[in-house]
Amino acid sequence: MGRKETIAAFYDDRGILGEGSRLFNVFENGDHCTVPHIYNRRDYYKVSLLQGQSRLSWNDQEILIDRPALVFFNPHTPFGWEPVSAEQPGFFCMFQKAFLQNGERNESMQQAPLFKPGSNPVFFLGPAQEQRISGIFQHMLEEMQSDYLYKYDLLRNYLQLLVHEALKITPHTVSIRQQNAAERITAHFFERMEREFPIDAPGRQLELRAAGDYAKALAVHVNHLNHAVREVTGKPTSAHIAGRILQEAKALLRHTDWPVATIAHSLGFESPNYFSSFFKKQTGHAPRRLRTHVL
Numbered sequence: 555m556g557r558k559e560t561i562a563a564f565y566d567d568r569g570i571l572g573e574g575s576r577l578f579n580v581f582e583n584g585d586h587c588t589v590p591h592i593y594n595r596r597d598y599y600k601v602s603l604l605q606g607q608s609r610l611s612w613n614d615q616e617i618l619i620d621r622p623a624l625v626f627f628n629p630h631t632p633f634g635w636e637p638v639s640a641e642q643p644g645f646f647c648m649f650q651k652a653f654l655q656n657g658e659r660n661e662s663m664q665q666a667p668l669f670k671p672g673s674n675p676v677f678f679l680g681p682a683q684e685q686r687i688s689g690i691f692q693h694m695l696e697e698m699q700s701d702y703l704y705k706y707d708l709l710r711n712y713l714q715l716l717v718h719e720a721l722k723i724t725p726h727t728v729s730i731r732q733q734n735a736a737e738r739i740t741a742h743f744f745e746r747m748e749r750e751f752p753i754d755a756p757g758r759q760l761e762l763r764a765a766g767d768y769a770k771a772l773a774v775h776v777n778h779l780n781h782a783v784r785e786v787t788g789k790p791t792s793a794h795i796a797g798r799i800l801q802e803a804k805a806l807l808r809h810t811d812w813p814v815a816t817i818a819h820s821l822g823f824e825s826p827n828y829f830s831s832f833f834k835k836q837t838g839h840a841p842r843r844l845r846t847h848v849l
Contacts, residue, residue, distance in 0.1 A: 582695070587646075604622065647691070803841070804844060814841050
């Protein structure tokens, strides 16, 4: 896994000047999408319209993008991208969280894939959707070149249009009912668990690994946490923690060259043997096998 890419480095490497552009900018894919992107995290958000063929990887997942797709990247999820077709038409916009101002407080933005690290970031498009989204990006490009006093307010509105296009594709509707106590505790548990990941440096180690650790972090009794999570999900807290650790283990095995011992330490295992036993129990295979086989 490479070092975290910053938005400042992206602009500086390309000679892009201006504080406004560091807060938000939009580009045609063109020369920016001709070489693979190393699997790592960024410190910025990004929304892309991909109209060529490519492969995208995140966590322990990989997908072939073989038709037009709208893709959302957030700073919490490491990703890798590799072009397949020679031509990579499309657009992308990139921005820092400060650009959104209070947009996150809107219910639609709270449900957006930009702010939900565990959600699927890829939305495949039909012809009409592709045309609409391409038009939004064209308007963004035009607005970036304008002298309009409130152009960044307008660009925020265009960004919200992209979010709404994705939400319309999402195959579920947003529930407006109030969460009960068990649902609130469970939601806080999953939010806190996602903050533990990804492990993006060999020296970093998981702080929370057991139900008791999460209960302490959430200031609830461990029995109360276990009861709430099982009531809402049908699974014990420990099963969710083990599943998320396994997902991270697969990502590190696939996308880094770290020794298995280093991965074991980063994930909080006392020894590589404990990690290997855990991995084999969950998958039926030794960790090293994942580096040469798709499991």
